[in-house]
Amino acid sequence: MKVFGAVLGALREAHGTTQEELGRYAGYSKSMVAKIEYGERLASPDFIARAEELLEARGALLAAAPHLRWTRLPAWFGEYARLEQEAVSLWTFNTHVVHGLVQTEDYARAVLGAYVPVLEEDELERQVRTRLDRQVLLTRRPAVSLSLVVEEWVLRRPVGGKAVSRAQLERLLELAGMRNVSIQLMPTHYETHAGFDGPFTLLETPERQWVAYVEGQATGSVIDDQKKVSEFQTRYGMIRTQALAPKDSVRLIEELIRAS
Template sequence: MDEHDGTPMGLLIFGCQQRALRERAGLTQAELASRVNYSESHVRSVESGRRRPKPEYVRAVDEALGAQGLLKAAAEPIVQLKYPAWFIRYVEAEAEAVKLYTYDNNLVNGLLQTDDYAYAVFRAQVPALDDDEIEAGVQARLERQVLLTRKPAPTLGFVIEEWVLRRKIGGREVLKAQLDRLLEVGEMRNVSIQVMPMGCETHAALEGPLTLLETLEGRNLAYVEGQFGSAFVTEPKDYSVLEQRYGVLRAQALSPEDSATFIERLAGEL
C-alpha cells in the first residue's frame, strides 16, 4: 500500500507496466482506448492506479499491446480485490479501528446494513453492475461487519438522518428488517446509534457524510466520500475541525435511548 495516497502497490505496478508497453508500441492513451473499445479516461485511470482493471480489460490490452501474457500475470493479484482502489485504504484502517464514529445522510452505514438492504443498494448503482459484481460487493460489505463483534471491542457511534430511515430501499419489508437490525445492533454495549430528526432545522454536518476513526497506534484520521472517490483527512488541524463538528452533531441528534424508541416506532408503522 502506497503510504501517500493509499493506492495498492499492485495497481500502481500494473499501471506502470501498461504505460511502458503502450509507449513502446508508440500508442497514445486515446489510441489504445480505441483499440480495446474502452474510453480514454478508463485507460488513464488504470495507468494511474486509480481504477482496478477487470479481466476482460486485461485480456484486451494484453492482446492489443502484444504483451504475451505479461499483463495477465501482473493482474492476477489485483483483479480479485474485493474493493475499489480508492476504498481499500479505508477498509484496512476500519478493520483495526479502536474508535469509529460516522454520520450518514444518504444510506444506512455499510457496517449496519442487512444483506437484503445491501443487495438493493448495489442493484441501484448506475452504470448497472452484473450479478457477479453485485454478489461480490455485498459479501465484501457484510464481511466488514465483523468489526461490530471484534475482540477487543471497538467503540462505535453512528448518527443517521431520519429520512434515511424512511426511504424504502428494497421495499417495505426490507426497510422494516433493516430498522429491526438497527435496534438489535444498538443494544450492543460498544455501539451507539443516534437519529438526526428532520425537525432539527440545521446541524453541524450539513457539508456531508463523514467518518472519524482512531487506529491501534493512536493515530486519528477522518474519511469523507463523494461521487467519484474519497479522501483521507490526516492533518491535525483539519481533523480537529471535523471532530468539533461531530461533537456538536451528536449533541444535536436524539439520544441513543430516544433514537431507539423513534426507530421502533418507524418499524411499527411499516
C-alpha cells in the same frame, strides 16, 4: 486474510526472521505482525512490499495478496478499508443510506443494485459479500467502539421495499443493544444542525491516531492532517449533541418499525 497470513508466517520462519525483526523492517509492531499472520488484521501494500523484500519471497506474498478482502474493493476505497479493519473507534454521520457496517444483506443488495451503470449480477453479489465481510469489525475481539448518527429521513426511505427497510430498522434496534454501539437519529423537523456539509467518518487507529474519511461520487479521501481532523471531531461532537439521545433514538426506531 488467513491464507495470506499462513503464507507470510511460513516464509518468515523459513527465512529465519522473527516477527519483531519483520515488524521493525516494515514499520509495524511485533503484535501487529502476529495479528496479520493469524488472519486478524489486513496487510497494507507497503507492508507486503517490504516483507517481500526482506524475506526474499520471490512473488509469493504478492500471489497470496488477492486473498485479502481489500483487493476486492475499489482502489480509492482500499486505504480506508484497511484502516477500518484495524480501527479502535469509528464515528460516522450518515445522510443518504445506512452505513455499510450495519446494513443487512438485502439492504446492501438494494443499495448496490441501484448503482448506475448497472452492475453485472456476479459483480453485484461480490460487492454485497465484501460489504458484509467488513462487518466482522463489530464482533471481533476487541470489538470496535462504533458511534452512528443517522438522518431520520434515511430510515424513512423504504430502500428495497417495506420488508427490507423494516428488517434494516430491526437490525439497528438489535445493534443499539450492543455495549460497543451507539446509534443516534437526527430528527427531520430540526431546522438546522452542524452536519449540512454532508456525511463523513472519523476513525481511531490502534496507535490512537485519528483520521477522517469523506466519500463522494466514485471517490473517497482519507484525511490525516491533524488540524483538519480536529475540525471534523469538533463538528461531530456538535452533531452528536444536537441529535436525539440514544434512548430517544431507540424509541423513534421502534415507532418507525410499528409504522412500517
